[in-house]
Structure formats: C-alpha cells, structure tokens
Amino acid sequence: MSRQSAQDAVSPFAPVASASAVQVAIADSLRNARALLEKNDLGAARRLYEGVLTLSPDNVEALHLLGLVCLRQGDAARAEPLIGRSMRAGLRQAWNFTNHGAALVGVGRYRDALAVLDEALKLDPAHPPAHMAVGDALLGLERFDEAIAAYDRSLQRAPVQAQAWSRRGAALRALGRPADALISLERALKLDANDAVTHAERGHALREVGRRDEALRQYRLAMVVCGRSPALLLATGIALTELGRAAEALTILDEGLQLAPDDKTLLYASCVALDMLHARAELLRRCDRLLAIDREQSAAWVGRGNALLGLDRHQEAAEAYREALKRAPGHVDALRNHAAALRALGRHDEALDDYDRALALTGAHPELLYNRAVTLQQLARYDEATDSHAKAASAPADTAQHLYTRAVALQQIGEHEAALRAYVQACERDPHHGAARRSEAYCRLLMGDMEAGWPLHEARWHATDVALHRRHADRPLWLGVEPIAGKTVLLHAEQGYGDTLQFCRYANLVQAKGATVILQAPRELATLLASLRDVSCIVSEDDAIPPFDFQVPLMSLPLAFRTTLDTIPAPGAYLHADARRRDEWRRRVDAIATPHKLKIGLAWSGNPRHNNDENRSLSFAELAPLFALDATFVSLQPQVRERDRAALAASQVVCFDDALVDFADTAALIDALDGVITVDTSVAHLAGAVGRPVWILLPRAPDWRWLLERDDSPWYPNARLFRQARPGDWPAVIERVGNALLEMMPAGDVAAA
Template sequence: MSDPLVRTQANAQSQSQPTAFPFAPGPSGGAMRAAVDDALRNARTRLEQNDLVSARRLYEGVLTMAPDNIEALHLCGLVCLRQGDAVRAEPLIARSMHLGLRQPWNFANHAAALVGVGRHHDALAVTDAALKLDAVHPAVNAARGDALLGLERFDEAIAAYDAALQRAPGQPTAWSRRGAALRSLGRPADALISLDRALKIDSGDPATHIERGHTLRALERRDEALHHYQLATVVCGKTPALLHDSGVVLTEMGRATEALAVLDEGLKLAPHDKKLLYASCVALDQLHLREELLQRADRLLALDRNSTAAWVARGNALLGLDRHAEAAQAYSEALAHTPEHVDASRNCAAALRSLGRFEDALEHYERALSVASVNPELLYNRAVTLQQLGRYDEALTSHAEAARAPAETAQGLYTRAVALQQLGEHETALRDYERACERDPHHGAARRSEAYCRLLMGDFEKGWKQHEARWNATDVLLNRRHADRPLWLGAEPVAGKTVLLHAEQGYGDTLQFCRYASLVQAQGATVILEVPAGLAPLLGSLHGVSRIVSEADSTPAFDLQCPLMSLPLAFRTTLDTVPAETPYLLADAERREIWVQRVEAIAKPRRLKVGLAWSGNPRHNNDENRSLPFAALAPLLALDATFVCLQPQVRERDREALAASGVVSFGDVLADFADTAALVETLDLVISVDTSVVHLAGATGRPVWVLLPRAPDWRWLLEREDSPWYPTARLFRQTRPGDWPDVIGRVRDALIDTAQTHGYPV
C-alpha cells in the first residue's frame, strides 16, 4: 500500500478552502463539544509530531464521545494505517467517506487501507472513482499503482506510478514500489534506478532497503543484497521476514552454517512459519545434515501435508541417508501434488537407480525432460541410466545431447562439462568448469572438477594450485581438520619442526599420498601421520613417520600441518617427479604367513591366483560410473583360475551371484587393510575397478589391473596403459561410456596371455 497522504484540517487549508469536519453533538451539548475540540487539537499536534500512539489514543477517545466525527474517523484511520493496522483503518476511513468526506486524498487513503487488507480490486475501484474528480492527483495515482502491483498488473502499475511521480517526484514510496514492479517484470537493473531515487529522498526507509536487497539478489549481487537486508534490520529489528531473506541469501552465497543460525533465530520468533522452515531445509540440505533435514521436513509437512517442497526436502534427506525406497515414496508424494515438478522427478529417478530399478528411473528422467526440455543434468543422468541398462549407443547419444545443451547456471555448466568429458572433450569441459566457478564460487564439485580436469590432462602445475581452491567450497570446508593451525605448503623450512600430515578424503587417497611422508622427513621434520583407524596398522610400515594416530585419537603437539592431498603442491610435483618408488607399504610378516596358509588351502594348483574388486563405496560421487555389477565379471570367472574376493563388503545385489560363482570370499576374516595387504601379497594379480584396493596393491608393489570408466579419475591421466604413480599397474579403459563388457573382454584376453606366460592352463 502507498504512504497515505496526511491531511489534517490545518494542512488542508494550505492547499484549498478549509475542509469542515461536521460534528454531531452528544447529549451534553457545549461541554462535550469543548472536550472534543480540545482532544482534536491535541491529536493534530501529536500527529504532526509523528507521535502516532498518542494521536490514536486521542482520536479513539473522540470517537467514544462522538462516533460520527468525520475528522476523528478519517485521521484515526490514517494513524492506524501509518501504524500498519489496515484492518482497523479501512472501516474508519470508509465511514468518514460515507458521512460525506469525499476528497481525492480521502479516496487515496481509503485505497491504501484496502490494499493493506488485500482487497486490491476494491482499491482499484476506489482510485478509479477518485480519478474522475482529479485525473492527475499524485496520491491517487500512487494508490492506484499499489492496487495494480497487488494484482500483478505490473506494466499498468508502473504507468500509475509514473503519473504520480510526474506531478510529485518527491514520493519515496512511489519510487520504491515502481522499482518492485520493474523487478517483477524481470528488469532488475531498471528497478535499481527507481530504488536509488527512493533512497536519495529517504535513505532510512526499511521497505526500500528490503526491495533493493531483493533486486540485488535478482542481479546475483548477493553481498550487497545482504547488506541492505541488514540495514533494514537496524530499523525494523530482527523480524521473521527479514531473517528469512538474510538466511536465504546467505545460503545462496554458500554460507549455509551462518544461514542456518539466522533462520533458526527466525523460527524462535515464528516456529510455524512455513517459509522459514523451508529455507532452513535448503540450508540443512546444503550442509548434508540429513537427520535434521528430515525432522524439519516433517515439521513442515505437519503444517501443510500438501506441500510439494516439503516432500522434496524429505526425499532429499532420505536419499542422503541411503533410505532409497522411502525417498522414492516421498518424491512420489511430491509428484502427486505437482506432477511437473522437475526436481522431484529427477531425484526420484536417482533413488530408483540406487534400488536397481533402472527402467523406472529412465521413465522419470523422460518425464522430467518433457517438462524441462534440453536440461544438461537430466540428459547426463539419463545417459548414465542407459549405460546401466546396457544401451551404450543410446547413452553416448544422450551424453552428446547433454554436452550440447544450453547451460547458464553453475550446476548446468558443471553437468555439461561432465558430459563433455564422457565424450573425451576435456579442453571444452575445462572451460565449462571455469564458467561454473565464475557463476558460483562456492560450487564445490565444479571447483574440484576444474582442478581434476587439469590434472587428468597432465597440467600438474596449474592443477595442484587450483586444487587448493577446494577449501573455499562449503561441502569440503565442513570436513576440514586443523584449519586453525599453520598450514605448510612447502614454502618454509621444516627442519627441527613437527609436521602433522592428515588424511582428508577416502582410503585410496590416503594410501596414494602417504608416500610423501618420507619426503617431509627427509627435510629434517618429525612427521606425525593422522589417518582413519582402519589404515593405521598397515601404515605402520611407512618409512619416515615418527608416530601414527587415528582421527579418533587425541592429536599430539605439532608445529605445522598439511592435508595429504596438498603434498603434491608442497613438493611441486610434475609428471616427471612423481615419487613412484614402490613398495612403500609392506604387509606384516606374521599376517602374511597366516594368509599364505589360508590361500594355499583353497587355491587350485598351478593356476593363477587373482584378487577381484568390482565395486567401491556406494556413496562415492562417481560410483555409478566406476563400479560394476558382479555378474559383469562372468567372462573372467569362466577361466580356470583361483579367484579371491578382496571386498570386505558386498552389495545386496551381488551376494547371491557371488555365493554361486566359486569365487573365494573370506568375509569378516579381512579385519582391516593390513589383512588385505597380507592377502594381496599371496596373489599373482589384482583386478579391480578404481577403488582403494588398487592403491593398496600399487603401494605394496603388486601387479594390479585397473578397470577404468570412459571419463576416469584424474590420477589415471589420458590415453595410456601405465601409471606414473604405480609402476606395477596396467590400465584398461572404456571406449564407450558404461561399456564394461568390452573392457572385461580385453581383460579376459590379457588374463589368458598371462596364464600362458606362466605355463598355466586356462
């Protein structure tokens, strides 16, 4: 609603003939009249001093004595309007008009009150009537703009504001709401011009600061938007609405922890505010706090069982908790309410893929694509689903469509780059990763992928430097350890100092980069190595380490710290200087003897002994590309050899086939990586997809064949069958995305050649 035009009897006289407010005397005659006149004078003074509370009390008193006093009716209504109480204001102003007060400014105030109670059509009718009295009246045109703004007739609203501002350019509220209309039309840059005009007139107006915040958000100038929300908070205090706006923009800036704190403040003030609850769900999702997200989503559903957004949030929480069947059900509920909800269809497909229901997943991707058209993320995920269905040529076509799809958001650019890498177009992919980081500096996957793409292409100099930018992403920053202690990246001498090297990612990364410990020790440092508990026994054989602690142990004193995956940067590692001497890890001799006996007890005589790992951690972000079903190994298992399962955990989908295959599985006997290393040392060969087993075999110097997807992890580089990191490794790459049968066929031929070289039958 527009600022009502304040018209007391005194200021009315300055622009026209005096306006008489008729008085209906009560039974006490003159005394009553005197009391009323005195109250009206005092009320006018309070109103002119902007003491709205006192003015309202006085006008209410007059109306108690003289219920039809026109001046009291109108100005009490005006005061209520100024206080934000349009519900009380509207009938008072309407009554004053009914009793004969029908000047244009009176119509304008009535229209403002009607807008305030959401009666926009009635407000428009009131302003239309007023314009018949004065077609260019500024307040009436401004009120008409407010009514049209409420009706979302934005072009007409702008025209009305223009008419008002042409006659009275000093109206800050009209400028502000003109800006709101322009933003609603998708013209935020134009909106800023109007909003700046408003702030030049009234620099402290909170509504204008809020609207400027919304407009700056639309322009993706989020730091400035947050500043304006904070300026409004100084005036208005921490209202639920302002806390919501601040929390949302903080989430968009990648500052989800701060956002959640702000939104929780809002929820303390308004525990049942659905907008605040949903915004907190978004922040929790970004923070991967799945249990809390599930609770918030359920709180939202308790308020609104038909909320599509709440069902999607619940599905996201369940998907993150690996409760895939429940997640699929939650997304189905969302789709029941909003059948064309793209995110619900896409995420439901992801849950169904995790359940092995690939045909159903494909149907959901097609459903989402029918709404979103050429969306790179949907096309890419459809391609992966087609791979899982064995429809490799169709998958390749879908990857190509994803690579050609228009993309402007960071997520769209990131996904398009991933598809480009599936096609082998790594240079083009790199440009999309760079653009994604420009669009959203906090997009963790894009930041890491840009670095990994450079490393994959052999550009170690830029790749290692870019990799350090991973710490600017919210999802990695949450898990950063020892960030409050001095970081060593090779620049300063470490002789005589204690350096803590610590794991930051998976088991495989720890096994690969722990080799640098001896290089740090060679510079005169005392090295402490902090690793996951399951690796600690094996890494006790690592040269150059004074002490190994697990992440659950108390950390001993140290001077400097370095994450393991930052060590290649610290040592300025290039392809020619990779520290590739193996083995740098050794199995425990006693454990090895135990495993020799176990393997000899089950091994076929004069046959190859081959260890197998076909799937990794299902939570790995590229698991669907790097892992394969156990059944895909059937051509290998038909050969006459002893095959041993090296996976301590087998997925539900593979258990029955594994049990029937004849592959030896030691199950729970493999207690930790030290046991696995001892077992691997008894074997002739390890064949594995890209998991920690590969790194364990390579680190212990054992022959290992690595099965790689079309777009491999960065460490395996491009177009080569060997690895600078592991001299004993041989690489077998997909030629088409998802085409494991072709890879397994080549591995089978190589295995036959190896057996024949040893003089073994196959």
C-alpha cells in the first residue's frame, strides 16, 4: 500500500474517548501508532498495537491496523487472522475490505480474496488499492490477462503505484511477453529503485529476451538492494550457466545451497552447471542427493544418467534414463540420452526406436534427426542415414543449438557453404554458444579459408570444458606480434596427442625468430618429442617449468605465423624414431612376417570420448576384407575396445600388446613397417610426423585439417586420404583401400579367400 493509502487507512477511526487511565493509555498508544504508521515506521507501530491488544484484546482498530502493519512487513500469515477478526466486528469501509483481500492473497486464498474485494469495489468502484489487490488475486490464480486489466484499472486512477507496475510486468512475463513486461518493470523501478522483487523480475524478463548479460547485472543489483537470498543466488547462477560461465555459476549456486541445503531447484541448477563442466563424479553425487529428497523428479534421473554416461557406465546410465521415462514417458531428453547409452552398448536397433519415439513427440527436430542418422550409419543403412541427415539439415531451427545441429548435418551431406551460414546464424543468435563459434572456425579452415579461420579458431577458449583446462592464461600470450628475439617462449599442448604431434612442427619457426623454446607436452610424448630440433627442453604437465617470457598454446601457432595453405610448414619428417628401438622392432617384425611381403600397421579407432568418435572410428571387423591380401598386418591400436577383442584375437593381425610402452616405441615400430592404415587419430599424426607412408580413412564430414575433395594433405606429404562418399559407409572405403594395396603388391600376392 502506498503512503497515501496508509493515511486513508488510519483516518476513518475516530479518537477514543477517555474513561479511565487504561483507556487513556490505549488512546495515546493508538494515536502514536497512527503517527508512526503514517511515517512508515512499521516496527515501532507494531509494538504499540501489540501493547494495545494486551490491554484490550478485541480492540478493532488495533486488530485491523496491526494486521495492516504485518501485511506491509510481508507477514501475511499473521496479518490475515487479525484483519479477519476486525472485519467480523462489523467494519464496512472499502479500505477495510481491501486490506482483508490483500491479506487473503498473501496466504494464497485467492478466490476468497476476490469475494472480499468485490465488496470493497461495491462500496468504492474507483478504489485503486482494491483493483490492485484484485490483480494480485488473479495473478495468483494464473488468470494473467484479467490480472493485467485489473492493474490497468488501478493505474488509471493512481499511476504512481510501483507495486502495481511491477506485478503488471510479472503478469506480462507469465503470458510470454517479456519485452512488454520490461516497460512496466522499468516504470516500477523509476518509482521505487530499491524494490528487490522488481529488480529480480526485470532480470527474468531480460533473460527471456536474450539479454543475459544485462539480466546478470540486474540480479546482482537486486542482491545489493536486499541481500543474497537463495532465490536471487539461483537466478544469478542460472544466468551465468546460460552465459556459458558454468564454473562461476556453480560457485554462486553452492552459496545458495549453504543457505538452503535441501532446495531442489538450487540443487538441480547446480547439477546443470556440473554437467556443463563435465564434472561427472560430483554430478552423480548431487543427483543422488536430489533423488534422496525427491525420488520422483525425472530431471534428476536424467542428470544421473548423464553423469553415468560421461563415466562410461553405460548400462547404469541406460537404467537411470529408464527411471526418468517411467516418471515422464514423454521426456524427450531422456529418450535421446537413453538412445545414446544404448548406442554405446551396441544396441543400435533399440536406440533407433527411442529416436523415433522422440520424433513422434517433437516433429522434425534437428538434433534427433542427426543422431538418428548416426545410428542408421552404425546399422549400415547408409542411404537412410543420408536421408535423415538431409531432414536434420532442413528441420526448423530457431535456437542457436538447432542452427548448430543443422550446420553439422549440412556438412554430412556435403553442403559446406550452407553449413557455414548456419554456424554464423547460430553465433548471431547466441554469441556465447561455444561449439558454434569453434565450428564456424573449423568450417572455414576445412574449406581452406585460413585467413579467416585462424583468428576465429581462438574462440575455442570460450567453451567451458576447454577454458577450464587452459594453462598459463595469466601469462603474456604471444600471437606473432611482439618481437621475441632473446626471449623464452613456452609452447604448450592443449588438447589430444594428435594435435600436439601435428603442431609441434612450429617449434623451429619460433626458434628461428631468436627465441629460446620450451615445450610442455604429455609425459607419454616426451621421449619422442626430444627428437624435435630447436627445442631447449621438454617438460610434462606436472614438471616444474623454467622461467619464460611468453606462452603460446600449440594450436594458436598457425595464427601467430599467419599460416595459409601455401605456407604450411610441411617437412617430410620433423620427429624421428630412435634408431636402436627401430632396429629392435624391425627384428621383431621380421621374425614373424613373411619375407618380401608388405608390413602394414593398422589403427581403427580413436579415443572413445572424442565427440566425433562414432563417425571417425571403425570396428575391427570392418577391416576384415583387407586380410584377404597376403600382407603382414600389425596392430598399432593403443587401446583395444571390448567389442573388438574377440575378432582381433581370432585374426592373423600381429599384436605386441604391452610392449608399446610410449609413443617413441610406436614411432620406432612404424619406422620398421612399409606403411600405416589408420582412421583420423593420433597414429595418423605420428606416422605423418616421422615421415612414413600413411593412408588415412576419413568420414564423410572430416576434421578441418584434412580439407575437402583431395586425396593428399598439405600437412603430411606422405599421407594419402580415403574419404567416405556416404555418411558411415566404411565398407566402400575399405574396398578402395584394398584395391590400392593390391596395386602395390606383385602379382600373386593375394591370399586365397
């Protein structure tokens, strides 16, 4: 209630006549309380009214106005019975009914409130507080259009009511009209800049119109006004999560959980942040904590499944998703993620059923259609897979995520220019969509546009999972601008083994500028990288690092040297196998190989955690047609998956198992072979880096470094590329590889089938 309405509320009571000392004391207390109420000194007024009721428990004025004070202090549960008692004593003025209606709204008795407020409006049809209280009751009943009309009637008569403007904004937001809500909320804040509820509502509206940075500032302002409540910490954490700042979000949400440890909404929001951070073990613990509070919460089961899926506990993940689907059969994320768990278990037919069930609920949906296509590839239904990719590429795409998925699907069907446009649109829709920003860079690089691609490639640091593992970000970054002669420059690995092997070639270019070069890389690569020229020392991630002046992530070096297709540094070999190890491996291979036959190394799958693993990796069984050729095949596979163990053991492929202790051993073995056939994994880069012939098997949409429509690589002069013509169609690729091997063999070197 406004200051004026407080005065109106007090004035109808006539002064109390003196009859005794007690009555005099009561009269004085009521008079003083009215003055305090008019000054909005609610605490002092409350104490006086409570004193009056101690002396005179049925004093109507004290009952009603103590109720009004409690209401204005936010204590509706205490206010309503006090005002109700006063009304039963026969009060009949419009403001009395209005106060009672407002108290009933405060305790959630919205229909009772409307009946009482109808009485107020019969007495005074123009009473602004009554119209506002009607709006509040209708807002509580989710009759939002009627609530707005009630607020409008109140504001037409008294346009300076901050709360009416604020609640009108809340009703507009509930109707899905956040832009209109902002107008009302900004009017409210001009009238009362210290209302935390309005600040929070404005933050919600800003989030809903996509102005997330402003929303975050609004929530923080609300906390300055009224303190760090669980609700505001929740809203701030969600805004930070949506901005891709999951680590900051988790800190804020954990602060909220300290205040409200069992708050389900805060717990779930923290699970979302943990999922973004790939903090699987903690995510699992929190989901279990949430399920201990509410076992029926389907979203918590989905989060539990996500944690287990990330921990490679695929069977348990599938069970968690099934629990979610028991409680919410139409939960699309549960269906989609259940399908992902089934795919990891090799149960592709069941996964396909899940995608079809989900699509029946959503209609054309880019992500579901894309994942359905990948599943069809695994089932060797290549034409259907291509068709599903095409449907994903043409499905409605309004969100940044859907535009991103459309672009990925477009690349699968070879529409790279259209894919690039979709990536750009996704970035415009959501500048914080890290995957879209990185993928725009990768698409430009794939198409050979390195001038635009390398600067955009720096956007990889905006991805939460990458940024968390960024090293040395507090030290000066060198991107080719500052002179480095006489300086020490630290080059450091940032992603997989293959990336380190590919980009360590730039070390000699850094040294050629007069710098001393330190290379920080995974310990498994250290011995091999010691063969790199012009590096003063190699350190692993957990070693002490000598002092340095500048640092550069390895994959930023192409930008630092403004690399184009014509200037890629491509020496035939820039890493070298140890001669002693190579000779030892040659003796071991010769001891088991048929003389004068080709000796070919094989690698058929990469890191199963790679986000494109299902597209780039084969099963061992898919290589079987090659084994009809009379050659000696040697496994270079660093990790054999469970699905491949039996087929590998039954084959004639030579395995050295644990004898390959590090990459230096693998390089020496490769140097002892005639060539390598591999999918796009670290083995491809290793063979290329030591200058050995390597045939690389590529999916329909290859990684950016292999470019398009060519069978050679400017990165590795000894590489030959074999590309899929249809998504997932490895048999056709293996057939071409077999024919190429056959051409290298003397006549008669084909084994009997």
